[in-house]
Amino acid sequence: MKTIIIxxxxxxxxxxxxxxxxDWVDAFALQVxxxxxxxxxxxxxSLPPNVVVIDLGGxxxxxxxxxxxxxxxxxxxxxxxxxxxxxxxxxxxxxxxxVGPLFKLxxxxxxxWYSHSKKSPSLKYAQIFADRIFTSTPSAIPxxxxxxxxxxxxxxxxxxxxxxxxxxxxxxxxxxLGRIVPVKNIELAILAISKSGFKELQLDCVGPQDAGNxxxxxxxxxxxxxxxxxxxxxxxxxxxxxxxxxxxxxIFTGTPRSxxxxxxxxxxxxxxVLSAEEEILxxxxxxxxxxxxxxxxxxxxxxxxxxxxxxxxDREQALRVQLSEKAxxxxxxxxxxxxxxxxxx
Numbered sequence: 001m002k003t004i005i006i007x008x009x010x011x012x013x014x015x016x017x018x019x020x021x022x023d024w025v026d027a028f029a030l031q032v033x034x035x036x037x038x039x040x041x042x043x044x045x046s047l048p049p050n051v052v053v054i055d056l057g058g059x060x061x062x063x064x065x066x067x068x069x070x071x072x073x074x075x076x077x078x079x080x081x082x083x084x085x086x087x088x089x090x091x092x093x094x095x096x097x098x099v100g101p102l103f104k105l106x107x108x109x110x111x112x113w114y115s116h117s118k119k120s121p122s123l124k125y126a127q128i129f130a131d132r133i134f135t136s137t138p139s140a141i142p143x144x145x146x147x148x149x150x151x152x153x154x155x156x157x158x159x160x161x162x163x164x165x166x167x168x169x170x171x172x173x174x175x176x177l178g179r180i181v182p183v184k185n186i187e188l189a190i191l192a193i194s195k196s197g198f199k200e201l202q203l204d205c206v207g208p209q210d211a212g213n214x215x216x217x218x219x220x221x222x223x224x225x226x227x228x229x230x231x232x233x234x235x236x237x238x239x240x241x242x243x244x245x246x247x248x249x250x251i252f253t254g255t256p257r258s259x260x261x262x263x264x265x266x267x268x269x270x271x272x273v274l275s276a277e278e279e280i281l282x283x284x285x286x287x288x289x290x291x292x293x294x295x296x297x298x299x300x301x302x303x304x305x306x307x308x309x310x311x312x313x314d315r316e317q318a319l320r321v322q323l324s325e326k327a328x329x330x331x332x333x334x335x336x337x338x339x340x341x342x343x344x345x
Contacts, residue, residue, distance in 0.1 A: 002345055003034040003081040005074065006088045007095035011053055012043025016208075019238035020261070023156040024090060025051060027337040032345070034081065038074050038095070040067070071095065075102045082108065086345035089113070093126035100129030111344040115140040115153075117257045132343045136331075137283055140258045149343060153264050153283070154336035157328045160268040163242030164324060173202035174250040174274065177241075177262040180219075180232065181211040185254030187222050189274065192301035194226035198309045203252075206233045206244070245269035250308070259283045267327035270320035272308045276301055285326025289319055 010018040011025060026047055029035045035051040042055040054074070056067040078085055087103050087110035089096045096112050103110050111132040114123060119142035127133055127145060135141040136153040174193070176186050186205055193201050203223070209216055209232070216232055223230035236244045242265075245251070251266030252274040253259075259280050267273050267284035281287045281298055290298045299307060311319065329335075 001033040001081070001084055003036070003085045004028055004032050004088055004341075004345065005078060005085070006035060006037045006090060007071075007074075007092045007099075008037065008039050008090040009092055010041045010043070011037055011039040011045055012041060013046060013238070014044050015041075015238070016235060018091075020155070021090060022047070023333055024154060024337065025053075027154075027156070027333045028088070028341070030334070031337060031341055036074070036077075038071065040092075068098070071099050072102075075099050075106075078103070078108065079106075082106070084345075086110065086341070088340065088344065089126075089130075091115070093120065093122040096126040096129055097122055100126060104129045109344040111340055113154075113340075115258070117142055119143060132340075134340055134343075137259050137279060139279055149339070151336045151339040152331040153259070153261050154333045155261065155264055155268065155331050156333045157268050157331075160242045160245070160265055161324065161328070163246050164268070164270045164320075167243075167246040169247045171247060171249040171271075173204060173248055174252050175245065175248040175266070175271070176203070176205045176207075176252045176254075177236070177245070177266065178207045178260055179210045180205050180207050180216060182215055183255060183257075185256070186219055186252075188254045188276070188301060189252040190219065190223050190226055190228050190230065192274070192305060193228050195302035196305040196309070198305055199228065201249075201305070201309075202229045202231065204231045204233055204248075206236055208235050241265060242269060245271055250274050250305070253277075253280055255280075264327055264331050268324050268331075270324050272304075272320070272323065274301055274304050283327075283330055285323045285330065288326050289323050292319065292322065 008021050013022050025037055029048045029051050037053045038056055040056050040058050042053055056070050057063050058067050089112045109131045112130040113134045115135050133148045134151050245266050246269050248271050251263055251271040253263040264284055273284045273286040275281055
């Protein structure tokens with residue numbers, strides 16, 4: 001009986017940041033017999049009956065001691081399933097540091113998923129105990145290690161496809177989905193619109209204003225000086241992302257060091273991806289679209305808008321479907337979790 005123990009930060013469908021972690025648990029549950037999830041925070045869950053979720057808690061010193069004791073107990077309980085057991089730390093190098101040495105001594109294979117450009121101290125030392133380290137793309141992890149495997153982003157695509165294929169909305173404007181911070185380089189989208197033949201395009205920044213009012217006001221100033229319509233909108237709940245994305249012609253990402261999960265969700269939803277980064281265009285399927293359109297090299301941002309903005313009717317829809325299918329083939333969660341299980345279980 002194949003069993004997996006998962007350590008993660010949150011298991012909560014209503015989480016504003018990590019709701020997708022729930023999808024990961026669900027995907028693993030479809031491929032193994034038993035799943036034990038130890039999570040720092042547990043909220044609303046809807047998981048198969050072969051999943052047991054344990055709330056580790058945290059916060060005060062006493063609560064952290066209780067969480068530590070639960071982690072040790074999780075290792076002791078693992079011996080019931082030792083003959084066919086693997087361990088997976090999802091964005092949680094700290095748990096790998098705490099119980100990882102114990103599983104290493106017990107010769108139980110464990111993997112770590114990490115997708116962030118910042119090299120934390122816990123990641124630096126935790127990687128010692130991982131049999132495999134998984135991430136989406138080469139730029140998504142700040143370490144070089146022979147045990148690293150690139151397995152796509154791991155996104156539950158069905159709800160995005162259902163919204164895409166069932167939508168009758170007219171696609172309008174450009175969305176930049178996610179945190180509104182300088183590293184997203186949203187000003188590049190504003191300037192690209194101003195240089196294109198579609199200056200009337202609406203640009204919507206949808207997400208938390210983590211950089212504060214100063215950055216947002218700088219974007220408003222750039223937009224005003226270039227006579228571009230810019231809206232700053234509140235974050236969209238995880239459950240509403242598919243219905244939001246299908247209303248846009250384009251999704252923009254200006255992040256130079258990693259491929260945002262949100263932009264892949266946009267591609268799965270049929271949004272043409274605007275980016276100046278080859279890796280992003282490759283992982284979303286847009287490079288294939290540019291090849292289909294006869295371009296050996298992808299154009300600059302303003303020209304991307306010009307070329308894609310002129311597409312109409314069946315040709316446009318066919319390319320959107322092709323883009324969605326390619327993004328899914330590269331990043332579908334069942335494929336990602338299957339690759340992970342084949343390496344550690």
